[in-house]
């Protein structure tokens with residue numbers, strides 16, 4: 001069965017058939033060794049292989065086993081932070097470059113799906129909804145700013161009554177509709193990228209956890225049963241990096257986020273909730289996000305924890321949040337509940353960089369990784385084949401380290417996150 005070895009989720013239950021790939025056994029040689037089989041690693045492998053590089057990708061579990069196979073599937077424009085904030089933090093020139101790269105990221109996802117005929121339930125449009133009047137004001141200002149300063153006319157502010165019609169709930173004060181965004185089935189997208197990478201000649205191995213590596217005439221990368229001697233190494237492990245590379249572990253904090261899938265809804269209910277089949281996300285600090293699957297399940301995400309391990313009853317935790325928006329779904333069955341781990345950075349902008357000329361990394365997409373990790377792969381491939389401008393635009397974002405480096409090593413930070421999560425509820 002194709003989804004064996006994935007966590008139990010609606011995505012795994014609806015995954016397309018994909019071959020189980022063998023583990024790496026013995027020694028191999030490659031131009032580039034990529035560690036991690038999520039969007040970052042798969043897109044890197046695909047773009048390098050298309051440029052003629054000999055690539056080996058090592059995934060500890062299954063392709064798409066990490067956040068890439070478990071997420072909300074929202075493919076948003078821009079970066080994780082509002083453009084107006086980026087201008088203040090980074091200056092208008094750098095903010096503009098990142099805006100353009102954000103547009104390129106969504107266009108790249110769309111182009112890859114089309115070029116490689118990836119069947120992943122692609123839909124258009126994200127509605128951002130405001131819980132508070134101040135959130136609505138912020139969305140109104142941001143929509144005007146994007147239209148005026150960036151000429152981005154695909155987005156507009158929507159008043160309260162229209163927001164209610166678009167999302168079938170009266171609880172929101174207004175919203176921002178971004179018709180330029182996409183949404184998709186994340187695991188089938190990852191599996192499609194993997195098929196494309198293999199088709200371009202990349203060698204992908206599953207069940208091949210990298211246990212360490214050593215520099216010296218390139219990099220020697222070890223797994224339990226084999227090793228790869230490569231000229232370059234790309235670390236694409238995001239929230240699952242663990243202790244593999246302590247020098248970048250401190251740049252990120254892994255956090256767990258949760259999702260549920262309802263039973264299939266009847267057409268009238270689905271049309272009331274989401275008549276235009278948009279993806280929707282709200283303005284909470286711990287964001288709620290949802291969309292309808294092709295078989296009309298509500299796929300609803302929300303809730304976080306900051307320790308290793310998921311809470312015992314994810315379904316109840318996320319259902320409570322869903323009912324706060326859609327009380328009419330109280331009698332609907334929850335068929336699937338699951339969690340995943342993503343990496344955030346302190347500034348909520350991704351961390352790209354080089355640990356040595358031959359060792360590159362990209363991670364910490366802070367909940368915006370479907371587009372940005374896909375783009376990261378293209379930019380990592382570019383940096384390796386001498387077109388580093390896009391990679392360097394991300395690499396020059398100032399990054400601060402979390403005190404510590406892995407889950408549970410920074411209680412002060414966790415307290416801060418819990419404080420903001422509590423404010424959502426007040």
Ligand SMILES: Cc1cc2nc3c(=O)[nH]c(=O)nc-3n(C[C@H](O)[C@H](O)[C@H](O)COP(=O)(O)OP(=O)(O)OC[C@H]3O[C@@H](n4cnc5c(N)ncnc54)[C@H](O)[C@@H]3O)c2cc1C
Pocket residue numbers: 035036037038039040041058059060061062063064065066067068069070071072073074075076208209210211236237238239240241242244256257258259289301339340341342343362363365366367368369370371372373
């Ligand atoms: C519940 C949830 C909802 C989300 N919703 C959204 C959303 O709607 N929109 C959005 O843009 N983003 C969302 N995100 C974030 C997004 O999923 C991630 O940013 C993105 O998938 C990161 O891709 P990646 O390839 O860098 O990491 P991952 O997909 O996590 O892949 C990393 C891979 O590295 C492997 N690995 C780790 N260590 C090793 C090792 N030593 N050897 C070999 N392999 C190793 C892991 O097994 C894993 O498969 C969400 C995340 C979660 C968890």
